[in-house]
Amino acid sequence: MPRAVRFDAYGGIDVLKVVEVERPVPAPGRVLVRVRAAGINPGEASIRGGRLAKRFPATFPSGEGSDLAGVVEELGEGVDGFGVGDEVLGFTNDRASHAELVAAEADKLVPKPRSVTWEAAGSLFVAGTTAVAAVRAVGVRAGDTVVISAAAGGVGTLAVQLARNAGATVIGLASPEHHGWLTDHGAVPVRYGDGVAERIREAADGRVDAFIDAFGAQYVELALELGVAPERVDTIANFAAKERYGVKTEGTAVAASAEVLAELAAMIRDGRLQVPIARVYPLDQVQAAYRELEKRHTLGKIVLRP
Ligand SMILES: NC(=O)c1ccc[n+]([C@@H]2O[C@H](COP(=O)([O-])OP(=O)(O)OC[C@H]3O[C@@H](n4cnc5c(N)ncnc54)[C@H](OP(=O)(O)O)[C@@H]3O)[C@@H](O)[C@H]2O)c1
Secondary structure, rough: OEEEEEEEOOOOOOOHHHEEEEOOOOOOEEEEEEEEEEEOHHHHHHHHHHHHHOOOOOOEEEOOEEEEEEEEEOOOHHHHHHHOEEEEEEEEEOOOOOEEEEEEEHEEEEEEOOOOHHHHHHOOOHHHHHHHHHHHHHOOOOOEEEEEEEOOOOOHHHHHHHHHOOOEEEEEEEHHHHHHHHHHOOEEEEEEOHHHHHHHHHHOOOOOEEEOOOOOOHHHHHHHHHOOOOOEEEEEEOOOOHHHHHOOOOOOOOOOEEEEEHHHHHHOOOOOOOOOOEEEEHHHHHHHHHHHHHHOOOOOEEEEEE
């Protein structure tokens, strides 16, 4: 029987287990995918901990995960455009990708370019579509100066590259150990913490046009203090800020499509986008993977390999 991550109640990392489950059957319009890599994301930890129980309740036993890449094993009725053996990447909204097999909707999958690694393909969905949404939300244009908080994280590393590709100067907030990655990717690294506003002003030569907050905390207030117009601030982690300050809170929901995924995959194939992989864990070590993620100092993505 195939194995999958399950949890039976809201709780800490220790509620996560890997168990044998029924082999999923692809319903009409679905594709059975043998998962080769599946990214993990902070939102899954929040759901598991019950912190999003009102907005995104869980039913138990719950599966987990939306990012995935793998090989098509079986086609449900009415699926065309994919064949058995095809390499695909994409997502499922069923909390089911942290598993050996997943029956995903065909319209949430795209072909995986051969040159894109399993790890990059399998961790592209949440971080990639969120980065696209955030960069679009603040309207990044050539010549802009854009500040990105949590610039070394899963979303941040991709947003940095997308904003650079659009011709912006990017100031990335990160710990000193991640400044090398930011410099190598054309961004100006700035340390967060006390005095950050002054350091940003200095790095920006006084003018900040847009701010992408990929962390939460007080970064929206910082953006406004730096003089950024509310409509050019997007936060993916502080939803109350929309009502309070009129800033944007656009994230994965507005860019979660096969079309956006195909564009991102093509950028990786063409060498215009890189998904830094912090670490790969076997599915069995799902608890260790979240322990690392929840320290919140990842450079890029953490990936499970079933
Ligand atoms: N709304 C949406 O659609 C959506 C979608 C995806 C994610 N999110 C949310 O967005 C956030 C980021 O997600 P992610 O996947 O990028 O997370 P992640 O990969 O876990 O981000 C970790 C990053 O946070 C940085 N960090 C830690 N403390 C910081 C601080 N005080 N100030 C600035 N940066 C700090 C770390 O940088 P250093 O290691 O350099 O310190 C690290 O690189 C999470 O809260 C997640 O839930 C929302």
